């Protein structure tokens with residue numbers, strides 16, 4: 100099977116700033132692939148290079164086997180691009196813009212249907228400069244999808260959207276996946292990435308730090324899980340000594356934290372019941388993608404680039 104997107108040894112600097120530093124990855128056909136990283140990590144530069152809008156200093160990009168700069172005319176009908184800051188003609192309405200973009204393609208979506216799918220029906224005749232940030236964002240997704248692309252590049256998919264609109268976009272992404280569209284998406288949102296992406300590349304300083312499924316990244320980080328509970332009687336650690344899932348136990352007065360792997364909660368609960376130990380407020384903490392990012396890059400995803 101051909102890879103829908105291939106990026107090999109991509110480099111791009113802006114003056115002194117190295118935006119993308121030897122970036123290589125592949126996106127399979129029909130896959131949703133996420134680029135996750137802090138502000139300034141180089142994600143947008145990568146997307147713009149794949150879209151053919153930025154000329155890389157070095158390296159190669161192929162989209163559906165085509166060079167996005169050299170084979171631009173052949174690629175554009177098959178490619179949908181949503182960029183972070185799209186400056187659109189401010190005096191055109193939502194409907195006029197979607198219809199205009201539709202004319203760029205031989206085949207594509209029915210403009211009014213697409214407007215409805217993106218929840219913009221009520222705003223159809225509103226000028227672009229009168230839209231809220233979230234509405235403009237949804238419009239930019241509509242414009243990226245109006246040509247029924249085979250490959251969609253979506254930068255900051257749901258940034259600025261309220262939870263309701265976000266869920267709508269997520270379900271739209273799932274139906275695009277079902278339709279076989281390949282999607283490269285840039286996101287800051289863990290929940291979005293965990294829900295949508297088949298695979299994710301963690302990007303830091305223009306480089307890939309790790310690449311796997313969301314669950315795979317969490318297990319790559321080797322963080323294990325924790326079970327925490329309260330014990331009214333002084334807790335005797337030896338109760339858990341022979342439980343193979345347990346790696347360590349911390350007792351802080353009444354609060355007990357058990358670190359371990361596998362079916363930790365089940366194993367700990369069983370051992371406590373067998374020993375006749377009564378505990379309360381039992382909670383399981385699983386490492387998140389955010390924890391994995393911190394473990395793999397040394398910094399939290401929320402932290403801004405200095």
Ligand SMILES: Nc1ncnc2c1ncn2[C@@H]1O[C@H](COP(=O)(O)OP(=O)(O)OP(=O)(O)O)[C@@H](O)[C@H]1O
Pocket residue numbers: 113116117118119136137138139140141142143144145183
């Ligand atoms: N056109 C440009 N001119 C100069 N510097 C740029 C340009 N575009 C990006 N950069 C710089 O390159 C680095 C990578 O930026 P890029 O926008 O690709 O990162 P990003 O991961 O997409 O971050 P964000 O989420 O904030 O957009 C940053 O240091 C940025 O300031």
